[in-house]
Amino acid sequence: MAELLLELLSEEIPARMQARAADDLKRLVSDGLKAAGLEFKDARAFATPRRLALVVDGLPTARADVSEERRGPRVGAPEQAMQGFLKATGLASLDQAEKRDTGKGEFWFAVIARKGGPTTEALPGIIDAAMKALPWPKSMKWGSGAMTWVRPLQSIVALFDGKVLAGEVVPGGKMAPIRFGDATRGHRFLSKGTIQVTGFADYVAKLRAAHVMLDPAERKKIVLEGAEKLCADAQVALRADNGLLDEVAGLVEWPVPLLGTIDGQFMDVPPEVLTVSMRTHQRYFVTTRKDGALANRFVVVANNVARDGGKTIVDGNERVLRSRLSDAKFFWDQDRKVRLEERLPALKDMVFHAKLGTQADRVGRIEILADKIAPYVEGADRAQAILAAHLCKADLRSGMVGEFPELQGVMGRYYALEEKFPAAIADAIGDHYAPAGPNDRCPSAPVSVVVALADKLDTLVSFWAIGEKPTGSRDPFALRRAALGIIRIIVENNIRLPLRKFFDADDLMAFFADRLKVQMREKGVRHDVVDAVFALGGEDDLVRLLARVEAVQSFLATEAGKNLLTAYGRAANIVRAEEKKDKSLTAKIAGAPDAARMEQTEEKTVAGALADIECLVKPALQREDFAGAMAAFADLRQPIDSFFEKVTVNVAEKPDLRLNRLKLLNQIRVTMDSVADFSRIEG
Amino acid sequence: MSEPSARLKPTCFQELILTLQDYWARQGCLILQPFDMEMGAGTFHTATTLRALGPKPWYAAYVQPSRRPTDGRYGDNPMRLQHYYQFQAILKPSPPDILERYLGSLEAIGIDASLHDLRFVEDDWESPTLGAWGLGWEVWCDGSEISQFTYFQQVGGIDVDLVSGEITYGLERLAMYLFDKKSIYDLPFNRADSEVPLTYGDVFLQNEREQSAYNFEHADTDMLFRHFADAEKECGRLIERKLPLPAYEQCIKASHCFNLLDARGVISVTERQSYILRVRDLAKACCEAWLVTQKKEAA
Numbered sequence: 001m002a003e004l005l006l007e008l009l010s011e012e013i014p015a016r017m018q019a020r021a022a023d024d025l026k027r028l029v030s031d032g033l034k035a036a037g038l039e040f041k042d043a044r045a046f047a048t049p050r051r052l053a054l055v056v057d058g059l060p061t062a063r064a065d066v067s068e069e070r071r072g073p074r075v076g077a078p079e080q081a082m083q084g085f086l087k088a089t090g091l092a093s094l095d096q097a098e099k100r101d102t103g104k105g106e107f108w109f110a111v112i113a114r115k116g117g118p119t120t121e122a123l124p125g126i127i128d129a130a131m132k133a134l135p136w137p138k139s140m141k142w143g144s145g146a147m148t149w150v151r152p153l154q155s156i157v158a159l160f161d162g163k164v165l166a167g168e169v170v171p172g173g174k175m176a177p178i179r180f181g182d183a184t185r186g187h188r189f190l191s192k193g194t195i196q197v198t199g200f201a202d203y204v205a206k207l208r209a210a211h212v213m214l215d216p217a218e219r220k221k222i223v224l225e226g227a228e229k230l231c232a233d234a235q236v237a238l239r240a241d242n243g244l245l246d247e248v249a250g251l252v253e254w255p256v257p258l259l260g261t262i263d264g265q266f267m268d269v270p271p272e273v274l275t276v277s278m279r280t281h282q283r284y285f286v287t288t289r290k291d292g293a294l295a296n297r298f299v300v301v302a303n304n305v306a307r308d309g310g311k312t313i314v315d316g317n318e319r320v321l322r323s324r325l326s327d328a329k330f331f332w333d334q335d336r337k338v339r340l341e342e343r344l345p346a347l348k349d350m351v352f353h354a355k356l357g358t359q360a361d362r363v364g365r366i367e368i369l370a371d372k373i374a375p376y377v378e379g380a381d382r383a384q385a386i387l388a389a390h391l392c393k394a395d396l397r398s399g400m401v402g403e404f405p406e407l408q409g410v411m412g413r414y415y416a417l418e419e420k421f422p423a424a425i426a427d428a429i430g431d432h433y434a435p436a437g438p439n440d441r442c443p444s445a446p447v448s449v450v451v452a453l454a455d456k457l458d459t460l461v462s463f464w465a466i467g468e469k470p471t472g473s474r475d476p477f478a479l480r481r482a483a484l485g486i487i488r489i490i491v492e493n494n495i496r497l498p499l500r501k502f503f504d505a506d507d508l509m510a511f512f513a514d515r516l517k518v519q520m521r522e523k524g525v526r527h528d529v530v531d532a533v534f535a536l537g538g539e540d541d542l543v544r545l546l547a548r549v550e551a552v553q554s555f556l557a558t559e560a561g562k563n564l565l566t567a568y569g570r571a572a573n574i575v576r577a578e579e580k581k582d583k584s585l586t587a588k589i590a591g592a593p594d595a596a597r598m599e600q601t602e603e604k605t606v607a608g609a610l611a612d613i614e615c616l617v618k619p620a621l622q623r624e625d626f627a628g629a630m631a632a633f634a635d636l637r638q639p640i641d642s643f644f645e646k647v648t649v650n651v652a653e654k655p656d657l658r659l660n661r662l663k664l665l666n667q668i669r670v671t672m673d674s675v676a677d678f679s680r681i682e683g
Numbered sequence: 684m685s686e687p688s689a690r691l692k693p694t695c696f697q698e699l700i701l702t703l704q705d706y707w708a709r710q711g712c713l714i715l716q717p718f719d720m721e722m723g724a725g726t727f728h729t730a731t732t733l734r735a736l737g738p739k740p741w742y743a744a745y746v747q748p749s750r751r752p753t754d755g756r757y758g759d760n761p762m763r764l765q766h767y768y769q770f771q772a773i774l775k776p777s778p779p780d781i782l783e784r785y786l787g788s789l790e791a792i793g794i795d796a797s798l799h800d801l802r803f804v805e806d807d808w809e810s811p812t813l814g815a816w817g818l819g820w821e822v823w824c825d826g827s828e829i830s831q832f833t834y835f836q837q838v839g840g841i842d843v844d845l846v847s848g849e850i851t852y853g854l855e856r857l858a859m860y861l862f863d864k865k866s867i868y869d870l871p872f873n874r875a876d877s878e879v880p881l882t883y884g885d886v887f888l889q890n891e892r893e894q895s896a897y898n899f900e901h902a903d904t905d906m907l908f909r910h911f912a913d914a915e916k917e918c919g920r921l922i923e924r925k926l927p928l929p930a931y932e933q934c935i936k937a938s939h940c941f942n943l944l945d946a947r948g949v950i951s952v953t954e955r956q957s958y959i960l961r962v963r964d965l966a967k968a969c970c971e972a973w974l975v976t977q978k979k980e981a982a
Contacts, residue, residue, distance in 0.1 A: 011782055012820060014805035049803075138807065140818040140834050142846045144776040151818070152779070152834075173776070173845070189796045251802060282826050300826065302800040312798045316825025316860075323762065323865070351951075 001041070002119070002161035004029075004056040005200045006127060009184055011050070011151040015250025017137055018047035019216065021150070025052050028133050032126035037063055038119060046214045048253045049303075050188070053214060055200040061161060063116040072108035075099055085110070120160055124167030124180065127158060131169065144173025157184050162198050186210020187253050189304055211254040211305070219249040226257035227285055227299040234259060236287040236295040241279070248283055252303035258310045260284070260318050262296045266325040269332050272410045273400065277324045280406065282317070331399035335411070336418050340394035347393060355466045362458065363393050369454035369502070376497045377453075380446035381424070388428035388451045391416065395429075409433045424448075435485050442488045449493055456482040456489075461503045469507075483515040490542045491519075500540040509540060516542065520549070528682045529553045535677035544624060551626030552676045560634040567640040568678050571665040574649055578662060585662070593663035597656060602646045603664060605639040610667055617674060629675055640668065692793030695871040696858050696883060699792060700746055700770065703852065706791040707744035707772045710784055715745040720932060721939040724749050724810075725771035725851060729931060732813060735775060735838045735847045736970055737977030744772040746854070750939065752946035755895035758888045761866035762859075765894055766887070770852040777834060777848030785832065785850055789824075793861060800825050808833040812938055812962045814840040814970075817849070829857050839970025840963075855883070898946040907947075911940040911958075918965045927972035934965040 006029070013021070026045035033040060033056065041058025072085035082094065089110040091097055097110045142152040147169065158165040158180035168177040183194040184203075190211035197203040204214055213219045223245060224238075231238045249255070266274065271294040278284040278298050285299040300317045302310060347360040356362065370389035374382040395401050395412035413430025417423070424447040431448040432455045434440055443452045459482045463469070470479050490497055499512065513534045517527045529549050539545045555561040579585050598604050613632045620629035649661045672678050693699040708714050718728040725747035726732060734741045747769050755765030772788075774781055782803075786796065794801075803820035808831065810816070819833035831851040835843055855867050864870050868884030914937040921930035941958050944950050950958060 012803035012805075016805070138818060140836055140846070141843075142777050142834055142848075143779065144845050152777070154779070175779070189801065251804070303802060304796075304800045306799070307797050313800045313825050316799065316827060319860075319863075320826040326865075327762075 001058045002061050003159075003199055004040075004054075004059055004123065005157060005159040005197070005203060006054040007155075007157035007184055007203070008052045008131070008153060009050060009155045009157075010149060010153045013047070013049055013052075013150050013250075015049070015247045017150060018049070018052075018250045019246070021134065021136065022047040022052055022054075024134050025054050025130060028130035029054055029056065029126060032130055033059070036122045036126060037066060037114065038122065047216060047250070048212060048214060048219075049251060050253065051184070051212075051214075053203075059119055059160075061120075062118050063122070065116040066114045068112045068114070070110050070112060071102075072097065072110060075106040075108060082108075120163075120165060123160055123165050124158070127165070127167060127180075128169070143171065143175050145171030145175045146173065147171040153178060155184060156180050157182060157197060157203070159197070159199060187212050187303075190254060213254060216249045219252065219255050220245050223248055223252075223255045223257055223301050226255070227301075230257055230259040230299060231287055231297070234287075234295075234297050236289060236297050238299065239286045239288055241285060244279060244283060244285060248301045251283070252301055254303060254305065256302045256305055256310065257299050258302055258314050258317075260298050260300055260314050260321070262298060263318070263322050263325070264296065266322075266329055267294075267296055269325065269329050270410070270414050272407060273328050273332065273404065274325065276404050276406055277321065277328060281324060282321060284317075284321070327403065328400065331403060335398040335400055335415060338398075339419055340391045340412065340415055343394040343397040344391075346397040350396065353463075353466075356462050359393050359396060362462075363390065365458045365462065366392065366451070366454045369457055370450050372502070373450050373453050373457075373497065377446050377450050377493075377495055380450045384422065384425050384447045385428070385450040385454075387421075388425045388432070388447055389454055391421075391425070392429045392432045392451055392455065428452075435488055437481065438484070442485075442492050444493055449489055449495065453486060453489055453495075453497070456485045457502055460486070460508070464503070464505055464508050469511075479511075480515060483512055484519055487512070487516055487519050487542060491546060494543055496541055496543055498540050499542070512542075516545075520546070525549060526553055528680055529556070529676070532676040532678060532680040535680055536673075547624060548626045548676065551630045554627070555630035555633070556681065558634075560637050561630070563641070564633055564637045564672075565678065565681060567637060567644070568668065568672055570644060571640070571668045572679055575662060575665050575669060578650070588659060589663045589666045591663065593660050593667060597660040598664075599657065600647050602639070602643040603661065606636075606643050606668070607664060609636050609639045610664075610671055614671055617671065621674065626675070633672065633675075636668070692791075693861070695862070695874050696854070697873050699854060699858050699861065700768075702792050703770050703772075703788060704744065704746075706788045710742070710772075710774075710787075712742040712744040712772060712774070715743050717745060717747050718935075720935050721750045722747065722935055723751055723812075723938065723942060725769040726810060726813065726815070726849070727935055727938070728771070729928065731771060731773050731847075731849065732815070732838060732966070733927070733931060733970065733973045735773065735815075735835050735843055735849075736841060736974050738844045738981045739977065740845065741773065741775040741847070744770070746770050750942070752894075752898035752942050755891065755898050755946070757895040758868070758884075758891040761868065762856075764855065764867060764887070764891060765898060766890060768854040770854050772850045773847050774850075775847035776845035781848040782832075785822075785830070788850075789829075792857075794824060794829075803832070806831065811959050812941075813838065813966045814963045819849075824860065827856075827860050829853075829860060839967045841967075841970055841974065858883075898943060902943050902947050904944060904947050904949050907940045907944050911937050911944070914940065915961060915965060918969070922968045922972050925972060925975070927969050927976060930972065931966075931969040934962065934969050937965060938962045 022045035026043050030043050038059055040056050043054065043056045046053045070089055073081040085108060089112055091110055094108065097108045099106050100109050136150045139148040139150050141148055153169065156169060156178055158167060159182055164182050165180045167180040170177045183196050185194055186207060187210055195206045195210055197206055207214055213222065227238050262274065274294060275286050278286055287295040287297045287299065289295045302313050306313055344360065347363060348358050350359040352359050352362045367386055367389045370385045371382065374380045374385045392412065395408060395415060398411055398415065400411050401408050409430050409432060413426045416426035416429050424445060427445055428447040428451040431443040432451040434452060435442045443449050459477065460479055463477050463479055468477055489495065500509065517530050520530055521527055529552050533545055533548045533552065556565060593607060595607060598607065613636055616632040617629045620632065647661065649658065649665065651658050693702045704714050715730050728745065728747050730743045730745060748766060749769050750766050752765055754763050756763045790796065802823040804823055806819060806821040808817050808819060815835065815838040817833040817835040819831065821828045822830040822832055833849045835847045835849060837843065855870065858870050859867060862870060868882060868888055870883040872881045872883050872886050874880065914933040918930045918933035918937065921933065941962060945955065
């Protein structure tokens with residue numbers, strides 16, 4: 001058993017692409033090995049800012065000759081099938097295949113012989129193919145070559161069983177081929193010259209000595225532990241930030257966390273502004289004080305062990321942050337001199353969408369919607385909701401949002417508070433974009449709920465109206481997110497909003513139904529139950545709809561529910577089968593069965609039970625007591641079971657009796673369907 | 684790699700330029716002078732845009748005064764200018780050690796890699812008006828962006844034959860970093876021990892005030908629209924005559940007229956895109972015509 005070590009060294013690989021590229025390399029090489037009949041024990045891939053590395057353990061040093069037989073198309077099959085067969089088997093023509101009678105006809109057979117031999121002969125081709133197939137999100141040419149890679153490729157280590165594999169990559173043009181070798185480089189600044197390696201263990205150790213930590217997981221651990229230690233010493237707490245941790249680990253080969261200080265003059269700028277500057281623009285970790293407020297310390301992760309212990313690096317970073325925050329503070333001071341109301345006219349110059357007018361037009365629509373929505377949200381002050389909607393986009397014209405677009409809403413809230421607007425209005429401005437994603441906080445204050453719903457409904461209804469509906473993976477205006485946002489706000493706050501009062505399009509309601517299914521599936525709600533309830537039609541109150549879904553789903557989970565569903569299925573199947581034979585039957589069996597025509601006790605029992613249930617179900621549905629309605633059905637199970645045991649429905653010699661019994665079965669279906677369309681429930 | 688520099692590290696703005704010129708000259712680059720027309724960035728210089736195309740190798744470096752009318756702040760903002768300098772080095776085809784050479788230039792201007800944290804952070808470059816794009820990085824020194832590095836892939840909508848490595852130093856920003864100044868205007872332009880020591884502000888503050896007033900308030904927009912249309916027409920005419928170099932100058936002129944009109948706020952959002960496309964069409968036509976002459980020469 002032997003080990004394959006592969007390293008592809010290049011200029012700096014974008015952090016966001018590294019993990020995926022390592023996985024792809026592992027997958028492509030593994031697939032290549034398997035296709036070549038080379039089994040192995042284990043494959044692991046790693047990435048740093050400059051290299052992708054792969055180690056495959058437990059490979060055989062040689063392969064035996066293999067002969068494999070493959071059945072092709074039937075003799076005389078169309079040309080296309082023949083060509084496909086030849087291509088798949090690598091045969092030049094059908095002369096190399098043979099005809100054989102399998103008992104089910106004559107088929108073509110191919111015998112593919114694969115020559116065995118040393119593994120070293122197969123590996124270079126597998127590596128080459130994997131490199132060619134590796135799907136970088138963006139790749140480029142360099143120098144005079146035609147080869148593409150994420151950034152210029154510099155060297156390749158390819159060792160099998162400790163020996164260099166014979167192979168090379170040809171960048172093209174006048175550039176020298178990159179030969180497979182055993183030499184790589186360490187850290188760009190902390191190591192000089194090349195390093196020769198003999199195998200994976202040696203590679204990892206020598207890289208470490210040359211200030212490269214190969215494993216991203218280890219780099220993350222060092223960053224986290226180092227940052228936490230610095231924070232503990234400074235008596236602040238590190239704010240957890242896994243996204244940033246992943247990114248930072250992809251920017252350094254040798255992480256060195258350092259602690260910096262925010263200039264005190266900026267600490268009265270809103271914390272969100274400081275956080276955006278530090279986190280998004282500078283990739284610093286934010287720290288907090290004991291009371292949870294932002295602390296004046298940050299952690300920067302350097303890629304260098306500086307000879308002054310990092311003093312210059314910290315100074316430099318503090319300086320950059322100071323200049324960024326001076327900008328921010330300038331905007332903060334300037335913006336507060338202008339009232340939000342005064343910014344509104346300038347929204348007329350901001351095009352929102354060519355067919356949907358300006359931001360000012362959009363605000364006008366949101367105000368009207370807020371006015372219409374407010375009465376449905378308990379505790380929402382209508383005037384406050386309209387005013388909040390009126391001002392919600394004003395901050396788009398502030399200097400701060402111009403510079404930091406991600407602070408839209410957040411800044412509007414601060415400016416509203418500065419103007420002494422009631423907190424409910426300020427919060428509604430701040431919250432109206434929420435929830436921005438499945439993990440984002442959902443607004444709950446009444447005025448915030450109104451404006452957040454108005455904003456999203458406007459987006460959805462407007463883009464729908466101009467035909468910009470999402471298709472497949474294309475959803476450029478994030479309409480799915482808007483619909484999900486509406487659903488979450490409604491469901492989490494129990495808002496009884498009749499959606500159809502806000503739009504006419506049936507396919508928009510269906511779009512909501514689809515989003516609801518996606519949303520509810522994650523919470524363990526069955527999509528077929530949602531379908532069954534939606535199929536009743538006319539329901540646009542999501543809270544009521546979900547209450548019904550929940551009642552049906554919990555009833556179906558009980559023994560009585562399962563049996564009743566079976567009984568419903570039998571009843572419906574019989575009726576459906578008869579309806580198929582006789583198209584006029586549907587009309588004939590509508591309405592209640594005639595008690596006078598019933599001959600057997602079981603029939604009468606079912607009819608009686610149905611009548612009783614109907615008396616219970618109708619008012620229960622009106623009360624929106626869906627659990628109560630479902631419970632009533634439990635009494636139906638016993639009579640139906642007996643009915644099917646003792647009663648024959650299709651009595652050919654007594655057509656009237658048959659018709660009456662079909663009416664009874666249909667009645668079961670109709671009664672149950674008043675709660676949900678049970679035919680859509682998957683058994 | 685670089686030979687050890689004979690120079691001491693720069694202490695003022697002009698020494699920064701001299702050091703970079705000296706360094707890149709020793710790397711085999713032609714040291715060219717600025718293009719004598721108004722342009723938004725060093726990339727517009729024919730030494731980059733046109734020379735990046737075609738089969739001939741090309742190493743050059745130069746300073747290019749760059750004008751971005753919308754960035755004017757009447758001299759009030761310590762970090763923004765409507766007229767500033769870029770230092771540009773272009774190496775075509777990009778040599779395998781281009782990053783080492785670039786790092787050598789940092790060493791030459793006094794950035795000691797054993798004290799600082801240097802990073803290559805993903806940043807892809809695109810110029811919609813030139814129909815050009817490339818992949819590369821912004822280079823960070825202790826969290827501050829000090830250069831842009833791009834491998835050109837397309838110029839004028841045409842795939843390049845040889846890939847150029849393009850390095851752009853924003854000189855004022857770099858100088859502020861090197862000389863630890865909070866305001867551009869406080870940068871020492873020449874040495875403090877000169878007979879007549881002057882700051883960047885001494886040289887350019889009045890220019891920023893007056894040019895900002897011109898860009899935002901006084902530029903005659905009717906005239907600029909006319910100039911744009913004239914340059915566009917002239918460019919087309921010169922392309923027909925197979926004169927890509929004069930044609931390209933008209934393209935640069937049109938581009939600058941557009942930038943001025945944009946600063947005057949007379950181009951609406953929807954029109955904006957169409958103006959950019961018009962300039963791009965000119966740039967494309969010039970690049971195509973240039974390429975024909977280059978291939979003819981090579982053949």
